[in-house]
Amino acid sequence: MWKLRPLPTFAGGKPETGNQDFKLEAMTGKKLVFSILLTICLQASGHAQRVKGSDTLLPLTQELAEIYLNEHPGAEVIVTGGGSGVGIAALPENTTDIAMASRRIKFSEKMKFAEIGLDAREVIVAYDALAVVVNPSNPVDSLTREQLEAIFRGKITNWKEVGGEDCKIVVYSRETSSGTYEFFKESVLDNKNYMSSILSMPATGAIIQSVRQTKGAIGYIGLAYLNRYVKPLAVSYDGGRHYAFPSVETASDGSYPIVRPLYYYYDSRKEAEVSPFISFALSPEGQESVLEQGFVPVKDEEK
Amino acid sequence: MKRFLEKAVRWLLTASGFVTSIVILLIIGFLFTEGAGLFREPVIEEGYVLALNSENPVRELNAAEIKAVFDEDVTNWKELGGADMPISTFRLEDADEHFSEEQLGAQYENAGALISGLVAANPGMVAFVPESMIPEDSGLNFIKDSSISPGEVFGGSEWFPTATPAPLFGMLPLLLGTLWVSLFAILFALPFGISIAVYMSEVASPRIRNFLKPVIELLNGIPSVVYGFFGLIVIVPMLQRVFGLPVGESGLAGSLVLAIMALPTIVTVAEDAMRNCPRTLREASLALGATKWQTIYKVVIPSSMSGIASGVVLGIGRAVGETMAVLMVTGNAAVMPHSILEPLRTIPATIAAELGEAPAGGAHYQSLFLLGVILFFITFLINLCVEFISARNKAKYN
Numbered sequence: 001m002w003k004l005r006p007l008p009t010f011a012g013g014k015p016e017t018g019n020q021d022f023k024l025e026a027m028t029g030k031k032l033v034f035s036i037l038l039t040i041c042l043q044a045s046g047h048a049q050r051v052k053g054s055d056t057l058l059p060l061t062q063e064l065a066e067i068y069l070n071e072h073p074g075a076e077v078i079v080t081g082g083g084s085g086v087g088i089a090a091l092p093e094n095t096t097d098i099a100m101a102s103r104r105i106k107f108s109e110k111m112k113f114a115e116i117g118l119d120a121r122e123v124i125v126a127y128d129a130l131a132v133v134v135n136p137s138n139p140v141d142s143l144t145r146e147q148l149e150a151i152f153r154g155k156i157t158n159w160k161e162v163g164g165e166d167c168k169i170v171v172y173s174r175e176t177s178s179g180t181y182e183f184f185k186e187s188v189l190d191n192k193n194y195m196s197s198i199l200s201m202p203a204t205g206a207i208i209q210s211v212r213q214t215k216g217a218i219g220y221i222g223l224a225y226l227n228r229y230v231k232p233l234a235v236s237y238d239g240g241r242h243y244a245f246p247s248v249e250t251a252s253d254g255s256y257p258i259v260r261p262l263y264y265y266y267d268s269r270k271e272a273e274v275s276p277f278i279s280f281a282l283s284p285e286g287q288e289s290v291l292e293q294g295f296v297p298v299k300d301e302e303k
Numbered sequence: 304m305k306r307f308l309e310k311a312v313r314w315l316l317t318a319s320g321f322v323t324s325i326v327i328l329l330i331i332g333f334l335f336t337e338g339a340g341l342f343r344e345p346v347i348e349e350g351y352v353l354a355l356n357s358e359n360p361v362r363e364l365n366a367a368e369i370k371a372v373f374d375e376d377v378t379n380w381k382e383l384g385g386a387d388m389p390i391s392t393f394r395l396e397d398a399d400e401h402f403s404e405e406q407l408g409a410q411y412e413n414a415g416a417l418i419s420g421l422v423a424a425n426p427g428m429v430a431f432v433p434e435s436m437i438p439e440d441s442g443l444n445f446i447k448d449s450s451i452s453p454g455e456v457f458g459g460s461e462w463f464p465t466a467t468p469a470p471l472f473g474m475l476p477l478l479l480g481t482l483w484v485s486l487f488a489i490l491f492a493l494p495f496g497i498s499i500a501v502y503m504s505e506v507a508s509p510r511i512r513n514f515l516k517p518v519i520e521l522l523n524g525i526p527s528v529v530y531g532f533f534g535l536i537v538i539v540p541m542l543q544r545v546f547g548l549p550v551g552e553s554g555l556a557g558s559l560v561l562a563i564m565a566l567p568t569i570v571t572v573a574e575d576a577m578r579n580c581p582r583t584l585r586e587a588s589l590a591l592g593a594t595k596w597q598t599i600y601k602v603v604i605p606s607s608m609s610g611i612a613s614g615v616v617l618g619i620g621r622a623v624g625e626t627m628a629v630l631m632v633t634g635n636a637a638v639m640p641h642s643i644l645e646p647l648r649t650i651p652a653t654i655a656a657e658l659g660e661a662p663a664g665g666a667h668y669q670s671l672f673l674l675g676v677i678l679f680f681i682t683f684l685i686n687l688c689v690e691f692i693s694a695r696n697k698a699k700y701n
Contacts, residue, residue, distance in 0.1 A: 107398045108433070114410045153374075168549040175635075175656040176465045191394075192374040193466050199552055199634040199646050202656060206535065206631060213540045216549050 048076030049277055053087020053100030056128060056179050057262050060293045061100055061281075067289065068280050077277060084179065091265060092118050097274050099265040102128065102179050103186075119268040124261040125281050127296035129223040129251035130184060132258070133208075133230040135215050140164040142234035142243045145257070148188050151218060154195030159216060172207050172219035173198045180204075183260050184220050220258075223251065224294020251296040262295065331679070338673035341456065344666040345448045346469050347431075353446040353468060354422050354430045354437060361385040363447050367461065369469040372429060380427060393421065393430040394467075419443055431468040451666065456673070462637035462648070464657065464667040472670045476639045478677060480554070480647035481623060483640050484633065487558035488565060488622040493615060495562075496569030500611070503570070504577040505599050516574075522567040531631030534560040539632055546644055552634030554643040560628045565618035572617060576610020577603055609693030616689040623681055626651040650674045 051061055058081040065077040087099035088109050105113075105120065113120055132148060134140065140163055143151075150156040151169055160166045173194055174181040185191065201207045204221050211217040212229040219230075223246055226232055234243035237257035250256035264281070266274045280286050287297040346366050347353060353369070355361065361383055364372070371377040373392050381387045398407070398414060401421060407414050419441035422430045429446075437443065451472065459473020499519070503512050535552075538559050543551035580603045588598040604611070634646025635656065654671050661667040 107396050111411045111414065117410075170550040193370065193463055196461055196463065197636045197638040197646070199550065199636050200648075200656070201635070202630050209535055210539075210552065214543065214550055 048078050049098065049274060050096045051077060051079045051098040051100060051264075051277075052082060052090050052096035054084040054102040054179065054262070055081045056102040057100040057125070060126065060262075060290060060295060063289050063293060064281050064286055065277075067285070068277055071280075072276070075276070088265060091120060091267065092116055097266060097270055098278070101263045101265060102260060103183065104261070104263065105265060120265045121268050121271065123264045123266075123278055123282070124298055125264050125278075126262045126287075126290040126298060127251055127259050128262055129246050129248075129256060129296055130180065130187075130220050130258045130260075131223055131226050131232040131246040132218065132220050132235060133211055133226070133232050134218050135211055136229070136231045137215060138164060138231065140233070141231070142236065144236045144240050145188060146239070148235070149190060149192070152184075152189055152194055152198070153192060154197065167216040170214050170217045171195070171198050172210055172217060173200050174204070174207070174220075175200050175202055180220070180222065184258075187258055187260070188220075222294065223248070223296070248291070248296050252299055259296070334672055334675050334679065337669055338676040341472065341666060341669040341673050342451055342453060344451050344669065346451055347446070347448050348468055348470075349665075350433055350435070351431060351468060352434045352437065352448070354419065354432060354441075355444040355446065356422055356426045356428060357442050357444055358426045359385055359444060361446070362444070366451075366455065366469040366471050369446075370463060370466050370471060373431070373466075373468065388427040391425060391428045393418070393428055393432075395432050395436075456670070460639050462653075464661070464670060470666060472666070474670075474674065474677065476637050477648055477650050477653055477674065480633070480640055481649040481651070481678070481681070483643060483647060484554050484557045484561060484629065484649055485619060485622045487555065487643055488561035489615070489619055491558060491562035492565045492569055492618055492622075496566050496614070496618065497573060497611065499566075499570045500573035500577060500614075501599060501604070504574045505595070505603065516571075519567050519570050522563070523571075527564065527625060527627045528631075530560050530564055531628035534628060534632035542644075548644055550634065550646060552632055552646050554633060554640055554645065554647045557629045557633040557647075557649070558643065560632055561622040561625055564625060564628065565622050568621055569614045569618040572614030573607070573611040576607035576614070579610070580606050605696075609696045612689050612692045612696075616685055619685055620682055623685070624651055624678065626655045630655060650678050 051065070058079065061079045065079050068077060069075060084099075084101040084103055087096060088101055088105060090096040091099045092113055105122070110120075132143065138159065140159060143162060147156065147162050151162070152171055152173070154171075156162060157169055158166065159169055171194075173184075185194065199210070201210060201219075204225050207219040207221055208225060208227065208230055211219045221230075226246070232246050234245045235257055236243045242255065244250045244256040246256050246258070251259045264278060266278070281290075282298060290297045347369070353364070359380065361380060364383065368377070368383060372383075372390055375392075377383065378390055379387065380390055393401075395418075398418065402414075402417050406417060415436040415438055418430060418432055419437050422428050422443055423441070456472050456474055458475060459471060460475050461471045461473045462476060463471040499515075503515055507515065534556055538556050539551035539553075541551075542548060542553060542556055542559075584602050584606055585598055588602040589595075593601065629649050630652040633649065633652065635648045635652055636646040637648045637653075638646075640647040654674055657667070658671050661671060
């Protein structure tokens, strides 16, 4: 099912050209029913809290909102997706109270906020770690960021160049529409482009299946999707001095490098309205569902 | 009353015919206008400029060169026809690393001046920044921007629609990928489809036919994503083992899945056509002493050629336009296909995978519509071929 949703042009770092752009967004039936219900709720009460943005954070925030609403029957929380850029763009337009983002606010977006004098506060609600996985029969078990960059950009094409067997490297990636694709490009490839002959798969499940059945395969998946059919690699970002395997522990103590924080942004003038929900998200109970959803909880001292 | 009713029905039928035709024409018109918009888009992302130091003599870069510069594949201006000095790149998002919050000012009002100062101080720097941020008296040079040329789009071999600052829209690998997969799919499906159709209409007993026909038609009812999954889990590993490939996701896997999917269409339509072959023709042939087999291939098949051809075309149509199954098994690597055993990317898979995230009205979005136009022309050509074949056949037999 498709739904048209207006999107201001500067989402995604583009400058505003004056007219409104539209973005096609695939919506599942469940999501649609949810948003219809929410629209009805919105009309029923004027002071509902609206949360909008990243699709990565969407299931987690929906879960948090559900528990929160059970405990606070009088409250209203409306959660919609659309992507990090959409959420952040909605903040200055006052069409959302909290913007969910799976990346840090961009400099160009900060400039937009500054122009209208909006002071956005940033809260990290959870961390998301990406695991680099290979076929279980592959003897290689650690790589540096530089080696990963060379592999994903097509400069290294054989496993023997990184200490493995003489076998062609088959590189799997996600489709360009995925937030995971963008994050991996930023973090591991240093914003350079993937090679053109990369195999792009429509879903994480497809990557796991392909890596499982292809001997020379390498790919990346969210930490929560790790299973025994694929082998995670230890990764080093300091040129091979420290390697860390991906796990909830290494991701939360900072030793595993391919980790992205997931943010909530809100207008500082609305702090009183939004703080009950945000402090619930950061509470031990909220962080427990963070863990259940496959994300890495925020450490105590960071709250 | 009755006459009025008849009139109303006739009016209703006419109206629905016209409305449908007009809607179809409007859809095609929409597709074309959106697609043609790509050639009005600038090479560098709209509203942005590539600013250079005033000492730098380079003025023109094409999209591929810009990508190479920002990917650090090209690291010296010498390679681009400039002076012998290293290239350094600057993106707006790097501003936080170069300047402190105090320097930028509370409203970031100093950002433009600071960035142009930075570029003016570094002779080898190229900065990708919004046009509006650079002060008019900055004295910087800019890369000349032109609109995207059809030659680069239709003849280009690199598909990087999300590359910044300059996306690459070379559609040749996608077009060739689509044609390769469809061609091989038809090569597999055609012999099997025709033989099943001949068996069912001429050889099989009514009992077997009554059993076989629903089974084959059942294949039509399976959703394409199920075929895709079957392909990914069964066909892909099988090809990997049989051909000893490093990667099983390949054009061949896509062709096999598509062949299975096109089969029921070809069989059903071709079988119907053969069974509709006039009884008089068969009896005349048998009366002249021809055997059953001679009757089949000298009389039945030629006389039902137009039906068989339309079955084949419907099958090709399904193969060319099929999205989900192909998306899952071909690996979607946007490279020029050199062999059917390598991963490739088709046009429908590209549209399905990328349209969801392409900002509407942007160059990426328009390029996907242009791919739709190309797909439209492929199907249109195939349809013309069928019209031609069946017209020739009719003339011969009537």
